[in-house]
Each structure stands twice: as structure tokens, then as C-alpha cells.
Amino acid sequence: MSGVTGIWERLRRALTGGRRQPLDPGRTDLVVVVSSFEDAESCSGALERGAAAAPRWVDTDEAVLRHHLELPAEAVDRAVELAGQDGYTPAAPVRTPADGYTGLVLQRVQLLDAMHCAQEKSRMAGLAQRLGGTATGWDALQPDSAAD
Secondary structure: OHHHHHHHHHHHHHHOOOOOOOOOOOOOOEEEEEEEOOOOOOHHHHHHHHHHOOOOOOOOOEEEEEEEEEEEHHHHHHHHHHHHOOOOEEOOOOEOOOOOEEEEEEEEEEEOOHHHHHHHHHHHHHHHHHOOOEEEEEEEEEEOHHHO
């Protein structure tokens, strides 16, 4: 069945001049294809793991990169504002865990590779730290490649 999908994908690209439609982060068929909530794990290691197991991360396709932050409640709006300058938007309703910190997930669509993932991971850790919180990890979503 994937051969038929491949034909339609090639035809669609030919008709659109090779341009793909940008990935819509609101799609309902997105699944987590890679994640890392361990500070010591490198982005390259996480991406290798994501490419090796189903659902697979596809390095040539855009992904919704999400960063999970824990912040003081009064810092959430500022975090959204600052991250918005780099194209990030809040991904889910803000939640308040028992420890008094507020959980915030920031997301943006991008092609994902180890270098850019590491840069963004570092950027989000710095943002969270400046605002009195912490970045707990990241994940990335793509349409389930096994469904093709």
C-alpha cells in the first residue's frame, strides 16, 4: 500500500512545484515519534532511537517540536511572549501540578535534526531558568509513518 501512497505523494509534489504544505500542529493523526526527558541524553541519541522504533521519526519531514517546561505561574505569560518571538506557541492548556509550578508546553513546526534540536533544547532550558523554572524535556510529533 505504501507504493501507492508514494505515487500520490510524488504526483502531489509535481503538481505543487515540489512544495509540501506546512505541517499543521493541530492535525489529529500526529503521534510522538521521539522524546527525551533525560538531561544527559543527547539529541542525536534520542533521534537515532526515534528513527529505529515505531512510530518512526522521519528526518526529511517536518515535525512539531514540543518543549515541556515547569514555571512559576507568574512567569507563564512572559515565557509564551519570549518563545513567541521564535515562532513557538503554547501547545496545550497550562496545568498546575501539586508543587505550585505551572506546566507549559511550547511548540513549533520545523525540520528536526540533532544540531537544531540541541540548540532549541538549550534555548528552552535557558528561558526556563531565567524565569525561575526548569525545562523537563522535549518531544516531537509527526504523522504516523506506519499508517502509510
